[in-house]
Amino acid sequence: MRLLIMGPPGVGKGTQAVGIAAHYGIxxxxxxxxFRTNVKNQTPLGQEVSRIMADGGYVPDTITNAIVxxxxxxxxxxxxxxxxxxxxxxxxxxxxxxxxxxxxxxxxAVISLVADTDVLVGRLLKRAxxxxxxxxxxxxxxxxxxxxxxxxxxxxxxxxxxDLLVEVxxxxxxxxxAGRITTALDAKLA
Ligand code: AMP
Numbered sequence: 541m542r543l544l545i546m547g548p549p550g551v552g553k554g555t556q557a558v559g560i561a562a563h564y565g566i567x568x569x570x571x572x573x574x575f576r577t578n579v580k581n582q583t584p585l586g587q588e589v590s591r592i593m594a595d596g597g598y599v600p601d602t603i604t605n606a607i608v609x610x611x612x613x614x615x616x617x618x619x620x621x622x623x624x625x626x627x628x629x630x631x632x633x634x635x636x637x638x639x640x641x642x643x644x645x646x647x648x649a650v651i652s653l654v655a656d657t658d659v660l661v662g663r664l665l666k667r668a669x670x671x672x673x674x675x676x677x678x679x680x681x682x683x684x685x686x687x688x689x690x691x692x693x694x695x696x697x698x699x700x701x702x703d704l705l706v707e708v709x710x711x712x713x714x715x716x717x718a719g720r721i722t723t724a725l726d727a728k729l730a
Pocket of ligand 1: 571572573575592593596597598599600604624625626627628629632
C-alpha cells in the first residue's frame with residue numbers, strides 16, 4: 541500500500557495520517573516531522589532548514605527529495621508507506637515518480653481531505669487563541685490557506701488525471717473521518 545495524504549491546514553491531516561497508516565500496517569512518513577526532529581536535535585540538516593521553517597517557507601526540493609528517497613529505502617517502508625506533507629511541489633511529484641520508477645513501485649491512491657475554508661479558519665483561530673499564538677489571526681490564517689491551495693491544486697489535478705485521487709470530507713470526529721477514509725480507499729482498491 542503506497543499512499544499520499546493531502547489536506548489544508550487545520551483539517552487534521554497529521555492525525556489521520558497516523559491512524560490510517562496504523563490501520564494498514566505501514567509507516568506514516570511526515571516530512572514536516574522529519575524536519576522538526578532535525579531542528580530539535582540541531583543536526584546539520586536541522587541547522588540548514590530551521591530558518592526556512594521559521595519563516596514558513598518551503599525547504600528546497602533538492603533537500604526534501606533526498607530526505608524522502610532516503611527514508612523510503614528503510615526496512616519498515618519495504619511493504620508500503622503513507623507520505624504526509626510530500627509531495628508539495630511539481631518538482632517533488634516528478635522526483636517521487638522517478639524514485640518509484642527506479643524501484644519498480646507505484647502509488648495506490650492519494651487521499652485528499654476536503655473542508656470548508658471558513659470552518660478551518662474558525663478552528664485555527666480557536667487553536668491560536670488556546671496556544672496564545674497572537675501572530676495567528678484570521679488574515680494570516682487565510683493567507684496560509686491561499687498559499688496551500690495555490691501550491692496544491694496543480695498536484696491534486698495531476699493525481700486526479702491519473703485516477704488516483706480519493707476525496708474525503710475532513711470535517712467530523714477523528715474516528716468518523718478515519719472510517720470514511722478507509723471505506724473510500726477499500727472501495728477504490730477493491
Ligand atoms: P508541515 O508539518 O507538513 O506543515 O511542515 C512544516 C514545515 O516543514 C513546512 O512549513 C516546510 O517549511 C517544511 N516542509 C515539510 N514538508 C515539506 C515539503 N514537502 N517541501 C518543502 N518543505 C516542507
